[in-house]
Amino acid sequence: MQDFHDKVAVITGGASGVGRSLAFALGKRGAKIAVGDVDSKAMHQVAADLAAEGIEAILEHCDVTSVDSLNHLADVAEQKLGPLDLVFANAGIGAGESGAMWDYSEKDWQWCLNVNVWGVINSIRAFMPRLVATGKEAHFVVTGSGNGAFIVLPDAPIYTASKATVHAITENLHYQCQAGGLPVKVSALFPGPHVVDTGLFNSGRVRPEDLKKDVEGNESGINSVDDMKRMAAEFGIEMQTTHPDEVAAMAVRGLEQDAFWLLETTEDTDAKIRARAEMILNRTLPVPAMVG
Numbered sequence: 001m002q003d004f005h006d007k008v009a010v011i012t013g014g015a016s017g018v019g020r021s022l023a024f025a026l027g028k029r030g031a032k033i034a035v036g037d038v039d040s041k042a043m044h045q046v047a048a049d050l051a052a053e054g055i056e057a058i059l060e061h062c063d064v065t066s067v068d069s070l071n072h073l074a075d076v077a078e079q080k081l082g083p084l085d086l087v088f089a090n091a092g093i094g095a096g097e098s099g100a101m102w103d104y105s106e107k108d109w110q111w112c113l114n115v116n117v118w119g120v121i122n123s124i125r126a127f128m129p130r131l132v133a134t135g136k137e138a139h140f141v142v143t144g145s146g147n148g149a150f151i152v153l154p155d156a157p158i159y160t161a162s163k164a165t166v167h168a169i170t171e172n173l174h175y176q177c178q179a180g181g182l183p184v185k186v187s188a189l190f191p192g193p194h195v196v197d198t199g200l201f202n203s204g205r206v207r208p209e210d211l212k213k214d215v216e217g218n219e220s221g222i223n224s225v226d227d228m229k230r231m232a233a234e235f236g237i238e239m240q241t242t243h244p245d246e247v248a249a250m251a252v253r254g255l256e257q258d259a260f261w262l263l264e265t266t267e268d269t270d271a272k273i274r275a276r277a278e279m280i281l282n283r284t285l286p287v288p289a290m291v292g
C-alpha cells in the first residue's frame with residue numbers, strides 16, 4: 001500500500017503508546033483513523049491531539065475482550081469514515097508478573113490472555129469478514145512481541161505465552177489469506193528494536209474491577225520503562241529504549257512494501273534468535289535470554 005490518503009484505519013489500543021503513534025503516523029499521511037480503547041481519559045487527549053493536527057478521526061470506547069464491542073467499533077467506523085482498509089489489532093497489556101507462576105492469581109492469567117489473545121481472536125472475527133467482503137486491497141496488522149514469538153524471556157510467563165499464541169495465530173492468518181488468494185495482506189508488528197517507552201508497564205491502570213488481583217505478593221515492582229532502566233542499572237546494564245513514533249514509522253515503511261515482518265532487530269536480538277534456534281537444533285539445555 002503506497003498511498004494512505006483517505007484510507008480508513010482502525011486501531012485498537014490507540015489511546016497510548018504504539019497505537020497512538022500509529023494513529024498519528026497514518027493520519028499525517030492522510031488516513032482517516034478509528035481508535036478503540038478502554039481508557040476514556042486518554043482517548044479524550046488523543047482526540048484533541050489528532051484534531052489539532054487536522055486528522056479526521058473517531059474515538060470509540062471498545063473492549064477487545066468482547067467481540068460485540070469490536071463489532072460496534074467496526075460499525076461506527078464504517079458508518080462515519082467508510083469501508084475499512086487497515087486494521088491494527090494492537091491492544092495489549094502486561095500483567096505485572098513476578099515470582100513463581102504457580103503462585104500467580106488466576107485472574108492474572110485470565111486478564112492477560114483475555115486481552116492479548118482473545119483480543120486478537122475477537123478482532124479477526126469482527127474485522128476479517130468485513131475486509132474480505134470489500135474485495136479490495138486491505139491490511140490486517142497484529143502487534144506481537146519477540147518475547148514469545150522468537151524467544152522466551154524469563155519472569156513474564158503469561159505475557160510470553162500470550163505473545164507466542166498471538167504469533168501462531170498471525171502467521172496462520174497470513175497462510176489462510178494467501179491460500180484463499182485474498183487481497184488482505186497480514187503483517188506481524190514487533191515493537192522495538194529496544195523496549196518501547198509506552199504505558200505497557202503500567203497496564204494496571206486499565207485492569208477491570210472483576211479481574212483485580214485476589215492474591216497479593218506477586219507485584220513486579222516495575223511500573224514504567226524508567227523502573228526497568230533503574231533495575232537494569234543495578235546490574236550494571238545500560239538499557240536502551242525505542243520511542244513508539246519510531247515503531248509506527250517502521251510499520252508504515254513495511255506496509256508500503258506489503259511486508260509480513262514489521263520487525264527491526266539489533267545484532268543482539270539477532271544473536272538471541274540464532275542462539276535459540278541452535279539450542280533447539282542441538283538439544284541443549286535452555287538458558288534464559290536477557291532483556292536488551
Ligand SMILES: NC(=O)c1ccc[n+]([C@@H]2O[C@H](COP(=O)([O-])OP(=O)(O)OC[C@H]3O[C@@H](n4cnc5c(N)ncnc54)[C@H](O)[C@@H]3O)[C@@H](O)[C@H]2O)c1
Pocket residue numbers: 012013014015016017018019036037038039042062063064065090091092093115143144145146190191192194195196197198199200201203206244
Ligand atoms: N512496549 C513494548 O516494549 C512492547 C514490546 C513488544 C510488544 N508490545 C505490544 O505493543 C502493543 C501496544 O502496547 P504499548 O506498548 O503501546 O502499551 P500501552 O499501554 O501504551 O498501550 C496499550 C493500549 O491498549 C489499551 N487496552 C488495554 N486493554 C484493552 C482492552 N481490553 N480493550 C481495548 N484496549 C485496551 C490501553 O488502554 C492502552 O491505550 C501491545 O500489544 C504490547 O503487547 C509492546
